[in-house]
Amino acid sequence: MLASQKKAAMSSTDFGSRTNSRRQGRMILIMQPPELNEIIQKAQQLRFTMNCDIETGQLLRTLASSKRAGTFLELGTGAGASITWILEGMDSQSRLVSVEMDDSIQSIARSIIKDERVEFVTEDGSIFIEQNKGKKFDLIFADTWPGKFYHLEEALEMVAEGGFYIIDDLNPVDSWSLGHGDKVQSLRMKMRGLHDFRIVELNWSTGLIVATRRTK
């Protein structure tokens, strides 16, 4: 099945609808990236609701800040919400490549995020993975189908020693399409079976797995 057909077969609501939220009823003051509100507003105008939430954003920012002169990859730019968090964690020498197949949504990120550390690629993620197989990244946020539900092994192969592979949207929500829960469960099982990685499953935000490639 072609990547485009796979995308069509799975509903976009399988990613969940994510908004900034309170945590367990408590108000927590979190410094947000300055561009985030504008990105969310513009995304709303296109009815795009798949922006990562504050909790995932904080996690990405924290992990990104652990790498010196790191090379980062995001699969699924969306409107750029996650990029704003990752950039806040990155040092001045680090670089991020963000891949998205939908130019209309990625153009929001392009128009608002003016940072030379980011390279935007408008491409199907599976093509990007195929064409960049030999490359290594210190952090991969796999936030779309390729690199997560398919081309998983290839994406994991691109994680450098000590690098992070991060996926979210793993906790069930009502809007998941029929059969999506089975796909997520199968993904969890694959992740649990990895020998070259240490993984942790987090009941945080939309449900995440963080995997780190073990050093030899």
Ligand SMILES: C[S@@+](CC[C@H](N)C(=O)[O-])C[C@H]1O[C@@H](n2cnc3c(N)ncnc32)[C@H](O)[C@@H]1O
């Ligand atoms: C969950 S959203 C990304 C959200 C963004 N990372 C964030 O947290 O703000 C997933 C994105 O993947 C894109 N997408 C879907 N299929 C794709 C594919 N095969 N290759 C690249 N991007 C794809 C969608 O257009 C959508 O913007």
